[in-house]
Amino acid sequence: MMEQTLSIIKPDGVKKGLSGKIISIFEENGFEIKALKKVHLTKKQAEGFYCIHKERPFFNSLVAFMTEGPIMPMVLSCENAILKNRDIMGATNPKDAKDGTIRKMFAESIERNVVHGSDSLESAKFEIPYFFNVFEIL
Ligand code: CMP
Numbered sequence: 405m406m407e408q409t410l411s412i413i414k415p416d417g418v419k420k421g422l423s424g425k426i427i428s429i430f431e432e433n434g435f436e437i438k439a440l441k442k443v444h445l446t447k448k449q450a451e452g453f454y455c456i457h458k459e460r461p462f463f464n465s466l467v468a469f470m471t472e473g474p475i476m477p478m479v480l481s482c483e484n485a486i487l488k489n490r491d492i493m494g495a496t497n498p499k500d501a502k503d504g505t506i507r508k509m510f511a512e513s514i515e516r517n518v519v520h521g522s523d524s525l526e527s528a529k530f531e532i533p534y535f536f537n538v539f540e541i542l
Contacts, residue, residue, distance in 0.1 A: 407485040410531035412520040415473035438479040477535040
């Protein structure tokens with residue numbers, strides 16, 4: 405089934421100049437980039453995006469990290485995009501990520517893990533319109 409998922413290159417990935425490499429990995433793996441922008445989230449915007457994690461002990465630190473510099477959200481599309489993107493990103497904790505995955509190659513820690521990807525269809529339906537309106541998804 406054709407699906408769309410939200411991917412974000414996080415502040416660590418943007419700062420290290422990894423955005424081109426990461427976008428290439430997505431394209432080489434058959435994803436179409438339907439939308440892409442660079443934004444610097446406010447504290448409120450980051451809190452809203454990660455509201456499902458608001459009770460977690462790492463929430464404040466995660467919000468501080470996600471607002472420390474610009475991020476690059478994008479909409480990726482292909483067959484089974486949500487699961488496929490999660491495979492390519494690798495596990496949340498880079499120590500558990502398989503060789504060849506983005507997080508294994510580039511992530512520093514479970515928090516500073518370079519990329520975000522929607523974890524379900526339900527999440528994608530919340531996350532995509534958080535950053536893009538219908539006219540921006542081509
Ligand atoms: P992400 O896929 O964007 O979803 C939530 C984010 O919270 C996650 O990637 C990490 O950046 C961060 N995160 C998840 N678990 C932890 C943790 N145990 N400690 C710190 N940060 C975490």
